Amino acid sequence: MSLIVQKFGGSSVADAEKLLHIAHITKAAYDAGNDVIVVVSAQGDTTDRLIDRSRELTASPSPRELDALLTAGEQISAALAAMALQTLGVPAVSLSAWQLPIRSDGVHGDAKIERIGKERVKTELAKRRVVVVAGFQGVDGAGDATTLGRGGSDYSAVALAAAFGAEKCLIYTDVDGVYTTDPRVCPTARRLDRVSYEDMYALSRAGAQVLHDKCVALAQEKGVEPEVRSCEADSVGTRVVPDGGCQGVTGVTRRESEGDAYAAVTLVGAALPSLEIEKTAILALVAAGVAVHGVDAGERTLTLYVERGQSRKAVRAAHDAVI
Secondary structure: OOEEEEEEOHHHHOOHHHHHHHHHHHHHHHHOOOEEEEEEOOOOOHHHHHHHHHHOOOOOOOHHHHHHHHHHHHHHHHHHHHHHHHHOOOOEEEEOHHHOOEEEOOOOOOOOEEEEOOHHHHHHHHOOOEEEEEOOEEEOOOOOEEEOOOOHHHHHHHHHHHHHOOOEEEEEEOOOOOEOOOOOOOOOOOEOOEEEHHHHHHHHHOOOOOOOHHHHHHHHHHOOOEEEEEOOOOOOOEEEEOOOOOOOOOEEEEEOOOOOOEEEEEEEOOOOOOHHHHHHHHHHHHHOOOOOOEEEEEOOEEEEEEEHHHHHHHHHHHHHHHO
């Protein structure tokens, strides 16, 4: 019997139909004899709507009260996911951070997990129940709710996988794994079977939305190998591992910050920095009619600055030139 951690994002739990769909995924793992811990995010745009509710009252809400408000979203998802599993005949129990507990520091809005209590989860698993944990949240030394920042539910899943020695940590998302670039932007993007911790961390820092950098850093520290996949039955996914096997350029991503005139298009891979690859990428952008306004080379990265309106074209040109 193995322990599996499954994490489902907000779009995967957005409504009753999707909740039942993920419940079937969990049921298959459970029926195969595995112990299962499920981590869920808030439904759809719940977090944004809760933030908007707070701003109806004040432009500067108390960080403590804002965290108390936002953690409600994940608690709702956890309870509904447990109900969906029970509807399929799978014993399940939902738990919030304070019930495990998931102890964090007191940095509201971007807390760090310090330790995870195991007894409650072990008790529930021993009863052959699926444990559904509210992601994105912790509880500090004063007993106050904290949130773990952007990508916090992925962070929760990796932390739980590490704490309980899970055989698998499956991160279910909108895409079928990690791609060489955003397939919605570049039709020639291809899915990677494996990607190294270093490259995944660099891609996340440069704007890739698949996994948060804090989650990747924890996975590397604890030796957890997350697997990113979609909820579709034929999903193959991508494993984040110590050695991804790519010695060239692994991927291209972009970051656009509000108010900035330029977007950052970043190449990531073991071959960088490289003057030859830099020249190839710049020439490809120029040939595509994209002006390069700046270049920044770093460890495993090359960033080209282009006008915001041309970032998608720049990604496609750079990707097809170097990958």
